[in-house]
Amino acid sequence: MSTFQELGLNTDLINAINDLGFTQPSEVQQKAIPVLLEEERDLVALAQTGTGKTAAFGFPMLQKIDINSRTTQGLILSPTRELCLQITNELKLYGKYCNGLNVVAIYGGASITEQAKQVKRGAQIIVATPGRMKDMISRKLVDISKIQYSVLDEADEMLNMGFYEDITDILSHTPMDKSTWLFSATMPREVASIAKKFMYDPIEITVGNKNESTSQVSHEYYLVNGRDRYLALKRLADANPDIFSVIFCRTKRDTQRVAEKLVEDGYSAGALHGDLSQNQRDLVMKSFRNKQIQMLVATDVAARGIDVDDITHVINYQLPDEIETYTHRSGRTGRAGKTGVSMVIVAKSEVRKIKSIERIIKKEFQKKDIPSGMEICEVQLMSLANKVHNTEVSHEIDTYLNSINALFEDTDKDELIKKFFSVEFTRFFNYYKGAKDLAVTESGDSGGKSRSGDETRYFINVGRKDGYDWMKLKDFLKEILELGRDDVFKVDVKDSFSFFNTEKAIEEKVLSFFTDFKHNGRFVNVEITENKGGKRGGGKRRDRKRDGRRRDDKPRGERRSRRSNTLESKGDRRGRRSDSPKPRRSKSPSDRPRRSRRR
Incomplete structure (x- = not known):
C-alpha cells in the first residue's frame, strides 16, 4: 500500500494528513494501521525510534473512538513528560477535523488539579506518564474502567525506568476485553512478560529485525x-x-x-x-x-x-x-x-x-x-567559502558600494579574498595551531593511558563497609574530582580502606581536594602510599629526620599525614590496622600509606 487512502483511513484523517504534508506511510504504518482498523486484536509492534509509531496507533484510535461520547475510550502510556506531550500534540494535529475531540496529557511537574479539570470536561483519549496516572487513579480523579484501547508506547524504556509495577497497577483498572497495542524499539524479557500477562494472542509486527538499528x-x-x-x-x-x-x-x-x-x-x-x-x-x-x-x-x-x-x-x-x-x-x-x-x-x-x-x-x-587541528581548519575554511558563495546578494548595501570600492581600490582580488576569509579563519587557526593529536591506537595498554610508571598510588579510608566496590569507588572519585573515567585506575577495595592510582600530573589536584573533605558527615582521608612494587625499604622513610629533627619529635597533636590535614577517628585507625598486613617489618611488597612510626 503506497498511500494513506489505501490503508482505509476516513476523510477527516486524510485531510489532516494532507495538511501535514505526509505523502507515503512508513513501513510500520503500512503493517499496523490496516490490522488495527479491521480487527479488534491485541498487537505487538517492534520498530526503531523515528519510524512513525505514533501515527501507526494514533490514526486507528482516532478513527475507532466515538467522538460524540465524553467517556474516556483510549489510554496511551509513555515513559516521559516530553514524549507524553509530543504524542498529545500529534494526536491533536491528526484529529484537527474530528470535531469534539479532546485529548488530554497527564504528567508530573504540572498542576494535577488542572489536569483533572480537563479530564472531567470529557477526554476521549488520555496520554499519560505512569507515575502521574497512578496518582490520579488513587485519588479517583480519572476513570479508565470503560476504555476500549490501551497503548504502551516505548514499552522497553518504561520498564527500564522501573515502571513495571505502575503499569500493572494501572492496567488492572481497565476492562479485560479492551484491545492492547504495545509498541517498542527492543524486545527484552520484561516487555515479553508484559505482553504475556496483559495481552491475548497478539499479532506481532516487526519492522527490520528485533533490536536492529535503522539503515538510515x-x-x-x-x-x-x-x-x-x-x-x-x-x-x-x-x-x-x-x-x-x-x-x-x-x-x-x-x-x-x-x-x-x-x-x-x-x-x-x-x-x-x-x-x-x-x-x-x-x-x-x-x-x-x-x-x-x-x-x-x-x-x-x-x-x-x-x-x-x-x-x-x-x-x-x-x-x-x-x-x-x-x-x-x-x-x-x-x-x-x-x-x-x-x-x-x-x-x-x-x-x-x-x-x-x-x-x-x-x-x-x-x-x-x-x-x-589542520584538518578542522580546512573544513571550516571551505564551509565559510561555500556559505559566502551561496549567500543571496542583498541590494541594501548598493548605496555603500562606492565607499567600499574606494577603500579596496589598491587591493587585488587574491589579497581581498585572503583578508575577507582571515576574519573568521584566523580564530580557528590560532586555536588549533600546534594542537596535539588526540588519536589513540588500540594496541598497548587497555586503559587508554601510557602507563609509563609516572603515576601515584593513594590510600583512602573508605571501603566495602561503606558500600563501595571497585566500580562504585572509581565512579565516586571520577565525579567529585571531575576526572575522566580512565584517569582513575588500579582501584583495589578492602573492607575499611582502599587504594587507587592516578597519573602523577594530577597528584596535587587529588591531594588538595581531599584536604578537610567530608562525605556524609565523615572526613575522607587520602594519602600517598609507598607501593613501588618492591621491598618496603626501597622507598623513602617518612619517619626519618626532617629539617634536623625526627618527625616523632613533633607534639602529638601535630602528627598528621604528609599531605592530608584531616584527622581520622580512632575507629578508622583501628579498622585500618585490622585490615592491613600485620608485620611492618615484612619483606613483601606493601600498599600501606606513608605514615610516621608510632612508638
Whole structure:
C-alpha cells in the first residue's frame, strides 16, 4: 500500500494528513494501521525510534473512538513528560477535523488539579506518564474502567525506568476485553512478560529485525584517552560545521557540566535532564526545535521526548550502562527518510562494548580518528567559502558600494579574498595551531593511558563497609574530582580502606581536594602510599629526620599525614590496622600509606 487512502483511513484523517504534508506511510504504518482498523486484536509492534509509531496507533484510535461520547475510550502510556506531550500534540494535529475531540496529557511537574479539570470536561483519549496516572487513579480523579484501547508506547524504556509495577497497577483498572497495542524499539524479557500477562494472542509486527538499528544511520567510533573526551567532542563539532546534534551523557551532572563547558567555549548548546523544571525543559526544547541550540546535551530519560526530524548527528559522549539503550539513542537521527550519523567517543577499556552493540544492532561500526587541528581548519575554511558563495546578494548595501570600492581600490582580488576569509579563519587557526593529536591506537595498554610508571598510588579510608566496590569507588572519585573515567585506575577495595592510582600530573589536584573533605558527615582521608612494587625499604622513610629533627619529635597533636590535614577517628585507625598486613617489618611488597612510626 503506497498511500494513506489505501490503508482505509476516513476523510477527516486524510485531510489532516494532507495538511501535514505526509505523502507515503512508513513501513510500520503500512503493517499496523490496516490490522488495527479491521480487527479488534491485541498487537505487538517492534520498530526503531523515528519510524512513525505514533501515527501507526494514533490514526486507528482516532478513527475507532466515538467522538460524540465524553467517556474516556483510549489510554496511551509513555515513559516521559516530553514524549507524553509530543504524542498529545500529534494526536491533536491528526484529529484537527474530528470535531469534539479532546485529548488530554497527564504528567508530573504540572498542576494535577488542572489536569483533572480537563479530564472531567470529557477526554476521549488520555496520554499519560505512569507515575502521574497512578496518582490520579488513587485519588479517583480519572476513570479508565470503560476504555476500549490501551497503548504502551516505548514499552522497553518504561520498564527500564522501573515502571513495571505502575503499569500493572494501572492496567488492572481497565476492562479485560479492551484491545492492547504495545509498541517498542527492543524486545527484552520484561516487555515479553508484559505482553504475556496483559495481552491475548497478539499479532506481532516487526519492522527490520528485533533490536536492529535503522539503515538510515551510519555508526562510527573514535578512540581517545579518557581525559581527552571533551576535547574530542569539540573537534567533532568543529569538523562538522553544520552539525545539529544530540549529545548523550550517562548522568544529569555530566550532562549539565558538558553543556556549560560548551557554552563557555562559544558553542550554541543546552542541557536537558530530569533536574530541570517543566518550564525550563519546554524552553530548551523550543530553542532546539528552532535551531537556536545547535548541540543539545541530554540524558537518556530526558531525550525520550525529542522528536526532531533534522538531527544530523547523535554523539555518545559516554556509552549507556544498558547496551540496548544505544538503539534508542541512535534513533534520534536518520528520521523521516533522512540519513544520520551516530558517533561514539570511547576509551580503550570500552572498545569491547562496541563489539557487543554491533551484535545487538546488527550493524558494523567504522573506526575513525579524531580530526587533526589542520584538518578542522580546512573544513571550516571551505564551509565559510561555500556559505559566502551561496549567500543571496542583498541590494541594501548598493548605496555603500562606492565607499567600499574606494577603500579596496589598491587591493587585488587574491589579497581581498585572503583578508575577507582571515576574519573568521584566523580564530580557528590560532586555536588549533600546534594542537596535539588526540588519536589513540588500540594496541598497548587497555586503559587508554601510557602507563609509563609516572603515576601515584593513594590510600583512602573508605571501603566495602561503606558500600563501595571497585566500580562504585572509581565512579565516586571520577565525579567529585571531575576526572575522566580512565584517569582513575588500579582501584583495589578492602573492607575499611582502599587504594587507587592516578597519573602523577594530577597528584596535587587529588591531594588538595581531599584536604578537610567530608562525605556524609565523615572526613575522607587520602594519602600517598609507598607501593613501588618492591621491598618496603626501597622507598623513602617518612619517619626519618626532617629539617634536623625526627618527625616523632613533633607534639602529638601535630602528627598528621604528609599531605592530608584531616584527622581520622580512632575507629578508622583501628579498622585500618585490622585490615592491613600485620608485620611492618615484612619483606613483601606493601600498599600501606606513608605514615610516621608510632612508638
